[in-house]
Amino acid sequence: MKPALKAILLAGVISTFLASPIHSVADQAASEMTAVATAFLNALDDKQHGVASFDFGADERLNWHFVPKERKGLPLNKMGDEQKALALALLATGTSRNGQLKALTIMSLEKILQVMEGPNRRFSRDPALYHVSIFGAPSNTGTWGWRFEGHHLSLNYTIVKGRLTSGTPSFYGTNPAHVKSGPRKGLRVLGVEEDTARALVKSLRKAQLKKALVGKEAPQDIFTSADRKVGPLKHQGIRSTALNWHQKELLMEIVEQYATRNRAEIAEQDLEKIEAAGIENIYFAWMGGLEEGEAHYYSIQGPTFLLEYDNIQNDTNHIHATWRDFENDFGIDILKQHYESVPHN
Secondary structure, three states, X not given: OOOOOOEOOOHHHHHHHOOOOOOOHHHHHHHHHHHHHHHHHHOOOHHHHHHHEEOOOOHHXXXXXXXXXXXXXXXXXXXXXXXXXXXXXXXXXXXXXXXXXXXXXXXXXXXXHHHHHOOOOOOOOOOOOOEEEEEOOOOOOOOEEEEEEEOOEEEEXXXXXXXXXXXXXXXXXXXXXXXXXXXXXXXXXXXXXXXXXXXXHHHOOHHHHHHHEEEOOOOOOOOOOOOOOOOOOOOOOEEHHHOOHHHHHHHHHHHHXXXXXXXXXXHHHHHHHHHHHOHHHOEEEEEEOOOOOOOEEEEEEOOOEEEEEEEOHHHHOOEEEEEEEOOOHHHHHHHHHHHHHOOOO
């Protein structure tokens, strides 16, 4: 299995604020997040601080979504330059270089939508309408979390007892999925996610395709949407044991593409869990057309995880791609273990 990509960090900001020794990569990841989140909060005025901050146990922590809507949290367009720089530094502590590039480019697509939809558009299209929310008090020993979210982007991270434990739910989307005109013609932010899966499904022999193709028509959207808790989908598709070595390689390339949007420490933990649960227990399912330009959907799921993708809306030029952990979205499983093992009054 390929190693997870290294996270890209704003080293100058982070090294300035690191305050405690680092004993492991998980501790380092959490320390970097704590340092930058603390610096971000300290740069806000009282009103901004109130908008950006929530109790860790607040219902808002689980209130994630990827559609254009009114959101809580502090948006980039309500920040000064220093505050924006720190907000983007926080984003960089959670993502790999690949994930950060995708996230920032997805944000930039709002400007293209603004032009495409014109002055009578239904939604505001603003590349700075992305919100930062901090849940609990950032601490090198405590439990807290943060979210970076706006249209087609929702990244959620949880730190328990000073250790980074979860980077899901993780959602990336693109509209347009393929920029077909203008100065950015040809841009496809999630092109690898589409092309690798299509290469896999088209490599299947007739008997294999019969198992993998679980619906001739693509669904209206991903099945889990912004559910707070997910479980295995009823449709499974073809089991990895029914694939040849090349097809298995394509399957795992897709899985790694999703997992490694998060920084290396998170991705490696997720991939290790997947391997421990058995690569042989992973299923690939496809719905819709097989050719480029046809509405389509796919899912990959194993005992510990689910990823879903669709390209259905806007004349099949609008992608949703989500990565979920069955037990540990929002750090729920680790938090449960922690509270069961430590007495709380």
